Structures are given as C-alpha cells and as structure tokens.
Amino acid sequence: MYKFKFADIGEGIHEGKLLKWMFEEGDKVKDGDTLFLVETDKVNAEIPSPVDGVVSKLLAEEGDTIHVGDVVIEIDDGGENENTKEDKKEEKETTKTETVDEGKDMAGVVGALEVGEDVIDSSDEKDQKEDSNSKKKILATPVARKLAKDLGIDINTLTGSGANGRVMKDDIYKASDKEKSNKKEDNIKDTKKESDNKSYKSNIDIPEIKIDGEVERVKVSKMRKTIAENMILSKSVIPHATSMDDFDVTELVKLRKEQKMIAEKQDIKLTYMPFVIKAVTLALKEYPVLNASYDMENEEIVYKKYYNIGIAVDTPEGLMVPVVKDADKKGILEISKEMNDLIERSQDRKISLDDLRGGTFSITNYGAVGSSYGVPVIKYPEAAIIGIGRITKKPVVIDGEIVIRDLVPISLSIDHRIVDGADAGRFLNKVKEFLQDPMLLLLS
Template sequence: MKFEFKFPDIGEGIHEGVITKWLVEEGSEIKEGDSVAEVETDKVTTEIPSPRTGTVLKLLAKKGDTINVGQVFVTIETEDASEEAVSNGAPEVVEEETAGVVGEVIASSEVIPSSTEGFEKKTEAISAEKVLATPVARALAKDLGVDINKIKGTGPNGRVMKEDIYNASRKETDKEPEEKAKLTDKAVSAILHTAPGERVERVPLTRIRKTISEKMTQSRFTIPHTTAMDEVDISKLYDLRKRYKDSLKDEDVNLTYMPFVIKAAISALKELPEFNASLDMENDELILKKYYDIGIAADTDRGLMVPVIREADRLSIVQLAKAVEDISTRAKNNTIELAELKGSTFTITNYGSIGGYFGIPIINYPESGVLGLGRVTKKPIVRDDEIVIAHVLPLSLSYDHRIIDGASGARFLNKVKELLSEPELLLLKS
C-alpha cells in the first residue's frame, strides 16, 4: 500500500527545511532507516531517514524546494496494508503554546484537521478565534508592533511563520509611494552602461543565512546595544600558555587563550549576574540564570554558528580546551547536534583568529551580553613607569543597555582584565 512520508518534526523549533540533495530515486528500493534526502534547516544540514521499507513511488519536491513540517514529500509503496490508513489519518504536527507531542499523539487547545480536505475554511475558523503560532513568533510580533491576529499564516494549518511577521512589519512601516521606490534592473543597467546580468550575480540565500539575518535583525532592533572596549596585557598568560602548550599536545589538547577567557568571563558573570540574564518584557522581569552555558561563535562554510559548552563553570582549563576544540570542529564539519546550538546564557566571539582587532559584536538574542576578542599583538605599553613590549589582547563587550549601565560594563571588563593579566589568580579563583 502507499505510505505518505511527511517531513517530520525534528525538534528544536525547526518548522521547515530546504532539500539540498535527494538520496533516492523514484522506483528505487529503500529500507527503514535509509536516508531519503539531505535537508538544510535554519540551524544545520541533516539527512532524513525513511520510517518504512518499500519502493519509492514519487518524490513530491525538487532540489531547492522548501518543505514544511507535516508536508508529504515522498510516497513509498509498502507491503503493509495498514500503512495508508496510518499515513492518511495522522494529524499535522503543530507547535503551539499548549501543544504537547508524544510520538504522533497531539494535545492542543486548537482543533487540528486530520487531512487537508476543507483546509482553508477550517483554518479561517480557527484563526478567527486564535491564530496558530509558536511562542517565539508571538514574541517577535510583539517586538515589531505587529498584530499577529491579522496575519495570514503560510505554514502548516495556517500557522504564522517568522517570515510572515517580517513581511507584515515591512508593509506597515513602508508608507512611501511605490513609484518613488525602485530602480528596476533595466534602470540600474542603464546607469552602469551594461546589459543586465553582466556585472551582478544573484545568489539565493541559504536557510542558515536567512536565519542568521533574521536573528541579527531581531537582536539589533530589539536590544539597545552599547559597547565598551579595552586592552589587557596578557604577557604572563602568554608565557604560561607557551610553557604548557607543547606538553599538552601529547594529550591531544590544543591550548588556546579561549579557555582562560571563558574562566575569566564566568568569574565576571558571577560578580555581575545581570550579564548572565535575559529580559522578559511581557512580565516585566529580569531572568537571572544561575548556570553558565557559554556559547562560542564558530565561523563555518555555511555561516556563523554558536555551539554551547554546558556548565562551563565546572570544567578545568584543560577540559574547556577540549570542549572548545570539539564543538568548533563539529560545527565546521556539520556534525553538531541541534540541541548544542541553543540555550547559551552568554556568548564569546573571537574575530581576532582571522585578524580583527576591535569590533562591535552583536548580542546573541535573548542574552544580555557578548564578549569579543581581537588579535593578540605585541606592542609597547607603559608598565611601572617604563616602556616595555607586551602581548596585548583587545576586548569588546556589547551589552543590553536596558538592564545594564555603563559602569557595570566597565566593571565587567576590569574583572576580566584583572584575571587575564594574572593567570595564577585566575586559576586560584576558578
């Protein structure tokens, strides 16, 4: 019998993906657990395994197509006569504020149709009462000042997606006449004295790049950023690292400056807990987090990712060095787990690894702060009234000015500087 394979809910708030590669063809035999397609989500690229054994009847999407959770994208001929009934009777998986999903049994405050027959009418009836949307989407709509109940959702069962909210926001704020607006491709070509397509290339955004764009926009236009910058003499830390770096290589440990920075940052977070927090505007509360899950920004071929080191305060310098190497490598190789890319309480980004000195890092929403590291440079400084050559590390701290004042920003950097300039003190206090 025919089994309709729907794009599964793979968790972590993933609602859709883009097919980057089909791993089967129509007519090919497939076993349960074999991968049918490679799909790029807004966080990682992953392979989707078949839940049944049989023959691939039809591929219902093309490479490059976007598919939503619950959408049928493959049909499989199976030997089990009960498959068709199971497939056709399974409800769509919709993540809602009160929805709970266990296997394929769904509890929800809304009436969810078991098939697409009469879909439009039912969706309208539901949306008149309360639109389907995730808590994240509702928060985004509130931040952008958009009435989510007036938005027609494009997701499964009419669910309002983040893209729908951004589109509605742009329409509401764009009060300018369209005629004033735009240079067409033809007009641009005339200005450049060239034919269309000769001097430009249009590259479709990947799902990950679109997500990065949305997250950066959300952070920058939700959180009033301010950035404090300073430099720290890490000459003693440079000598300490140099002394142990080679010996630790034998233990397969790559000893960088990052583990020491993580330790110093956590000490500052414990003294200034507002930096390890997030703001709940809906309830007028500051959420102070008593755990330290540190995000480490990683530059990958697919874009910026922020894998997380859980309970980093409980790890030694050597353990942190191993953890940093592990998550960074797996992020770059696209073998990182989805759960490892969310839930950080504070983020550190090292643009100095590719040559940057000072920068203005953007906060990883909804966190309240991010610490940026520049390139370690040898330069002259004044120490004990003498000019000496020192190893200097630039620091940039961006923080949420709604909940953190400038004085606290300076105190945070002073604490980090104190511990990095005296590594023995750092090890004694951590």
C-alpha cells in the same frame, strides 16, 4: 505503501530546503537509511527512513522547500497505505462512538458510553463545580494528535467536527492551512517577541537599489536569512552600549605556550579561547546581571543560575553560535576539547540543534581573522557579548619604563536596559584580572 512526512526535527523549525536525495525511485531502502538531506535555518539534517521497502515515488525535487507535515516520499513497504490505515482506524473509532450515541435512548440504566482511544473521566456535580475552570478534555486519536504535533498545531485549541467534539484530521489540516494563511498576511509582529526582515522593510522607506553594471544574483540561503532576521531582532529590541579596553595578556601568552605541549599529548589543541571562556564564566558569577535576560512581557529580569557560553564560529554558510554547556563546572582542557569539537562540527554542518540552544552569554573572536576592534551584536535574548581582537606586541609604560607587552583588544556590548555602564566596567575589570594573572583561572 508508506507515505513519509517531513516531521518536526527541532524547536522552531517548520520548513526546510531539500538539498539532496540519497535514493531514486525503484531503489531499495532499509530502516535507518538516510533518505534525503535537508537544510533548515539552523542546521543541515539527514532524514532517515522509518521502514524497509522500495522507493515508489519522490514527491519533491532537490531545491524545493518542504514544510513539516508534507508527504515527500512514498515507500512500498508491502503494507497498506499509511494514510488509509489511519483513516480507517479513525473512521472505525468514530463509528463506534456514533453508534453508542445513537443508542443513547436504549442505553437504560447504564447510559451511553464513549468508546475510543481517549476515555472521558467520570464526574459528579461537585467535581464539575470544582473543575469549572479546568481545560476540557479534547477527544482525538493518537494518529490525530501526532499529525497535529507534526504540523505544529495545538490540538487543545481546536473545535472538533467529529462525534462528541472529536478532533478529526480534516480539522487539523484546516487549522494548519489557516495558520499558514495568517502568516502570509501578518505585517509586523510584536517586537517583544520577534522582528523579521519583511516587517522591518514595511516600516522603512527603503529606496530602490539602482544597478548600473553587471551583477550576479544569488538566492539568500535559509541560514543567511535567519542570521539577518536575528540581527534585526537584536538591534531593534536591545539598546546596545559598548565598552572597549586593551588587556595585557603577556602572562597568559607564556602560560598557554607552556601548557600547549601538555594539551597536545592529550590530543587537544589549546588556544586562548578556553582561557577567555573560563575568565568570563568566573566574572559572570560575580556580576550575574550580565548572565541574565530581560523579559519584556512580564517586566522581569531573568537571572540564570547556569553558565552556557556561546562561541561564534565562522562557517562557509555563515555565522553559527554553538554552546559550551555548564562552563563553570569544567576545567581549561575540558572546555578546550569540547569547544574544538563544536567548532569542527559547526564548520562541517554536522552540529545538532541542542548544541546551538541554551546560551546565556556569547563570545566572538574576530581576532581569529586578523581584526582588532569591533562592536559585537548581542545574541537575543542574552544581556551581553564580548569580542576578542588579535593579540599583538605593543610598547607600554610600566613603572616609568617603556616595555614590550602582549596586548589584546576587548569589546563588551551590553543590553543597556538592565546592565549599567558601571557594571559593565566592573565586569570587564574582573575579566582583565583573570586574563592578566591566568594562574587565578587554574586555581579557581
């Protein structure tokens, strides 16, 4: 019998909502078949079966919240119960160790030996002095180490209850239970690291919402909850300042129209966004503080030498920000192709966690939904975000004459702790320069 546990599927994810079972009890499954679909705070993930067998028991219902390390399904693979095998293996290794220790007095000249999966390195008095400040070797079986990893427990912080301080599975389970209990009792965490919705409420006297008519209550999804927490974190930690301007993009509109046919021949949908991404990337190289982040703990500005541009995408479940990696190394069409793929997979909830990580600067396009101006919120811990409005034709005065031009509203929000208004203005002017004369983008 194989007891399948919900494993750690990505950085920072400790639980998920079981959306749908793909099999019922009694069904046959094969190694690699999708067992169930789980919704996390970032993505929807298909969880595959690690073995062939027959579904013996479903231990969670659709809609339940499951945590990393929870057994959610039992599969009869014709073998011994996985937990039983692990227990026997651990018990066998522990017994070996204890037997050797008990025979210590009879060990003679050789002395007692440690037997098990981990080996204690030999050392002399000199080594002990040199390594007095080093970390002590933690004894644990591979099974125990995997369990600790699945539960998000740092095994090096545990004191083992087994022979010679060996960390047992019970020690890990107890540590996991304690951590869950501590999380429930925590009120407000250091705002240098995170701020969540519950802690926010505890510090603010929020009046009770009075309801005078018919309402519908909808449970907040994990994704919406994460968006709310990230917005609170950003606005409570980062002092925002915003600059706005109108860019004349008449030449960009002409160029995009000319190149659109060429892109279509390569099966690429060419929008204005790839040009904006390229312009922003080139401007970031000249003003690197906007491609940085503020490390409050060490009181340092972290300048990033790579350019990963996040694109805010409107999805049915909420806002997602997939990342175009190494945008400085890619051309307009390559950026366009990659961006379109990221947007499509985000809207279908097929985006991977890796595609959502590592951004250094973000762009939000509220012009796509018909809006002009906005005040974008910075994606923590980035230093800035630029918002793009709807392109419209407006009369402007050029050389004393009124002419009709294509204008786009631009908003830039900055982390005012590390970015001054003057730098923000210069950065915007550089982006404007590239977008008003888009040939510079093609020649860069």
